[in-house]
Amino acid sequence: MFRHKKLMIAAIAAVALAIAILAAGVAFGWWTAFATNGTNNAVSTGTAGLVMSGNTLNLTGLQPEASTGFVPPADAAVDYVYVGNTGSTPLMFYAYLANPLDAGGIVPYLDVQITLDPASNPYGWTDSFATGGPWTVYAGPLSTIWNSSAVGKIKLASLTPSNTPNPILPGQYGVYKIAVWLDSSAPDSTQGKTANFSVNFSGITLDEWTANGF
Numbered sequence: 090m091f092r093h094k095k096l097m098i099a100a101i102a103a104v105a106l107a108i109a110i111l112a113a114g115v116a117f118g119w120w121t122a123f124a125t126n127g128t129n130n131a132v133s134t135g136t137a138g139l140v141m142s143g144n145t146l147n148l149t150g151l152q153p154e155a156s157t158g159f160v161p162p163a164d165a166a167v168d169y170v171y172v173g174n175t176g177s178t179p180l181m182f183y184a185y186l187a188n189p190l191d192a193g194g195i196v197p198y199l200d201v202q203i204t205l206d207p208a209s210n211p212y213g214w215t216d217s218f219a220t221g222g223p224w225t226v227y228a229g230p231l232s233t234i235w236n237s238s239a240v241g242k243i244k245l246a247s248l249t250p251s252n253t254p255n256p257i258l259p260g261q262y263g264v265y266k267i268a269v270w271l272d273s274s275a276p277d278s279t280q281g282k283t284a285n286f287s288v289n290f291s292g293i294t295l296d297e298w299t300a301n302g303f
Contacts, residue, residue, distance in 0.1 A: 138176030139292045142214075146170070146288070151199075151271040159228035161202050161268035169210045171264045172257070172290045179256035180292035181303070184265075185241030186234055187289045193282020198275035199231035203245065207266035218263035224250055231269065238291065242303045256295050 148166040156162050174180055189196070206222025216222065227234065227244045234240045247263075249255045257263060271279065293301075 137178050137180055137292060137294070138174065139180065139182060139290050140173045140175045141290050142171045144170070146267065148269045151269065153273045153275045154270045155273045156200065156270065159200055159202060162270055165268045165270035167266065167268045169207070169212060169214070169264060169266050170288055171214050171262050173262040174257045174259050177259050178294060179258050181247050181254055181256050181295055181298040182290050182292040183238065183241040183246040184288060184290050185238040185245065186286045187236055188287045189236040190285040193279065193284060195271070195275070195279045195282045196232050196235055196284050198272045198279055199284070200229065200270055200272055201231045202228040202268045204266040205263060207264060210264060210266065214262065214264045216262060216264040218257050218261040223266070235286070246303070254295060254298060
């Protein structure tokens with residue numbers, strides 16, 4: 090009888106130990122869950138793109154003109170260009186004249202007025218970049234902006250009239266009117282002469298513009 094009792098006690102102890110071990114296992118268990126949105130996540134870059142009108146400026150037939158305050162005389166040579174953002178990134182831009190060739194020595198006598206968002210243009214272009222114009226962005230001697238990108242960053246850039254950075258947005262276009270005339274001080278030696286240059290636009294991001302202190 091005592092032997093059976095000892096076996097029963099041993100059995101009960103074994104069961105108790107098993108329950109304790111099982112309970113200990115439950116105590117250290119963890120609930121888990123998992124979710125994913127798949128593997129097709131992508132990080133990509135945007136694009137920076139500028140386009141400008143390809144027309145050759147028709148600034149011919151100049152003669153000495155009297156003007157006050159760099160206001161173009163009535164018969165100044167006038168033409169137009171546009172610049173547009175064809176990329177996906179807002180851009181600061183600036184314009185400048187480059188590749189200068191002044192074999193005739195007339196540049197020191199040339200004056201220019203550059204206007205953003207003119208009231209009209211013969212090409213039917215629409216300015217979506219700077220409405221509410223016209224805005225005179227430069228008026229003075231052509232020699233000041235001759236082959237100088239540094240001057241372009243100050244005077245011929247995507248700035249508001251109060252010189253606040255104004256990036257051109259994707260899909261926007263800005264139209265410029267360029268009026269050029271020969272100053273009344275031009276000597277006879279400037280007759281029949283030609284000066285050549287290209288009009289360039291450069292675009293950079295606003296962060297780069299700010300970082301470079303423009």
